[in-house]
Amino acid sequence: MTESAPSATATAATVTALADLTTLRVGGPVRSYRETSSEAELLDVVREADAAGTPLLVLGGGSNVLASDEPFDGVVVRDLRRGLxxxxxxxxxxxxxxxxxxxxxxxxxxxxxxxxxxxxxxxxxxxxxxxxxxxxxxxxxxxxxxxxxxxxxxxxxxxxxxxxxxxxxxxxxxxxxxxxxxxxxxxxxxxxxxxxxxxxxxxxxxxPHATLSAPIRYAELARALGAEVGERVPAVRVRETVLELRRGKGMVLDAADPDTWSAGSFFTNPLLSAEAAGALPEDAPRFPIGDAAGTVKSSAAWLISHAGFERGHGLPGPASLSTKHSLALTNRGGASAEDVVTLAREVRDGVAASFGVVLEAEPVLVGLTL
Known part of the structure; x- marks a missing residue:
């Protein structure tokens, strides 16, 4: 099981900023913070905000959000319902x-x-x-x-x-x-x-009911399992192996590890036309997705590292690429949203200059743009 985000135990009484609610640990003060434990409560908050024309941010774990340092002049609500x-x-x-x-x-x-x-x-x-x-x-x-x-x-x-x-x-x-x-x-x-x-x-x-996993589709995971692509292995082994792989990349939240103070993969893998994919260097990853347009998916991590941005780029500054994975932009402690955005722009623009590919941010941007 993953460790909780730094702010996961925050209560309505203690939350003062989006930095308290996001795994990047950045974000400005919030005007109103609400927690709801039933669907009716959640809908009441949403309807009230929309009726008043008040900005609304519905948050889960805050793991896919980059929020501005400026105050959020609206309502932030978290759905605390659990179970199944x-x-x-x-x-x-x-x-x-x-x-x-x-x-x-x-x-x-x-x-x-x-x-x-x-x-x-x-x-x-x-x-x-x-x-x-x-x-x-x-x-x-x-x-x-x-x-x-x-x-x-x-x-x-x-x-x-x-x-x-x-x-x-x-x-x-x-x-x-x-x-x-x-x-x-x-x-x-x-x-x-x-x-x-x-x-x-x-x-x-x-x-589906099965103690075996779905067929393994990902080569890195297959290698880590000592299995072949397409093979099925006990699902518990897949879970354990994935958690180990993710920890090695700083992708499992850990309050003691700044490499995990991130929004996970900051950029999505680019989907390119066949022509654009063909213009990449010969050794660039290419994964045809099988659609009628001939779209090819490449690797954002490969493009970032081959554009000259290695793991840890930005250190010793307050925001840097993770020392474990080049796709994660991390808060090393005390970073502002502007620090993270500046780093994101540097990486995006560097990849565009090197390869003509404009990477797209995966997190939801609140109160700012790249």
């Missing part, structure tokens, strides 16, 4: 599980492995809440939440009503979904950030 409901469980259909958005993601993964539910074990160690996972279509080591996603039940802020999306309606892609795209513009052309139009209330998962 198993609606059906059989050898044929698997486990039909409904999870409140506030549940800790890695607690769910640990429960799945314990219960003999197969398909999310490679997503071990990812910080944050269950509600955030379909927004980003969270993925790692060859698995994505979309692999087992059945539905997402949301509150539609535009229509003022409950809206449930089947998996097929979510427009899932690499680190994206209809939910995420509503940050910058929904079907009506309205931008809803820093909280999307659709506030996730519950996530429904359909998870």
């Amino acid at each position: 409901e198993t609606r059906e469980s059989s050898a044929c259909s698997g486990a039909d599980v409904v999870v409140p958005a506030g549940e800790v993601w890695d607690d769910l993964v640990a429960r799945a492995v314990d219960e003999g539910w197969s398909g999310i074990e490679a997503l071990s160690g990812i910080p944050g809440s269950v509600g955030a996972t379909p927004v980003q279509n969270v993925g790692a080591y060859g698995q994505e939440v979309g692999d087992v996603l059945a539905f997402v039940r949301t509150w539609d802020r535009a229509r003022g009503r409950i809206k449930t999306f089947a998996r097929s309606e979510l427009g899932l892609g690499y680190r994206t979904s209809l939910l995420k795209r509503s940050f910058t513009g929904d079907a009506d052309g309205v931008a809803w950030g820093p909280t999307p139009r659709y506030v996730v209330l519950e996530v429904g998962l359909q998870i």
Whole structure:
């Protein structure tokens, strides 16, 4: 199980800034902070803020947020609901599980492995809440939440009503979904950030029963397991191995390790046209995604390091690339949001100058832009 974020035990009485609520440990004062323990309470806060035209930030674990140093003149609300409901469980259909958005993601993964539910074990160690996972279509080591996603039940802020999306309606892609795209513009052309139009209330998962993992898709994980790509191994071994790999990259939260004071991978792997991918150096990673357009995914980490930004770049400053993984931008203690943004711009612009590829930030940006 992952360690809690530095702010995970903060209460409404002690929280004064977004720095208290984010794993990057940066962010300015908040005007109003609320914690909710029921769906009704959460919806009351959302409706009140929207009716008053007050900026709204619904937070889970705060692990995918970079917030400005300036005050957030609105309402920040955290969903503290925990647990899950198993609606059906059989050898044929698997486990039909409904999870409140506030549940800790890695607690769910640990429960799945314990219960003999197969398909999310490679997503071990990812910080944050269950509600955030379909927004980003969270993925790692060859698995994505979309692999087992059945539905997402949301509150539609535009229509003022409950809206449930089947998996097929979510427009899932690499680190994206209809939910995420509503940050910058929904079907009506309205931008809803820093909280999307659709506030996730519950996530429904359909998870197969098996003590063996799903087929291993990721070469690095297969090597660490001593297995072949496509092989299935005990899910508990996959979980243990993924946690070990993530710890080695500073990607499991640890209050004592500044290499984990980050938002995880700061840049997404770029999706390139065949022409743009062909213009990269011969040894650059290329992974065709199999769509009709011939889109190719490359490696942001490779591009960053080959543009001259090595692990630890920025040290001894307050913000630097992790000393364990070049994709993580870290707060070494006392960094401001501006320090992190300055580093992010340096890396993004350096990669663009070297390879003509503009990397996109993965975290939600609150009150600032790159």
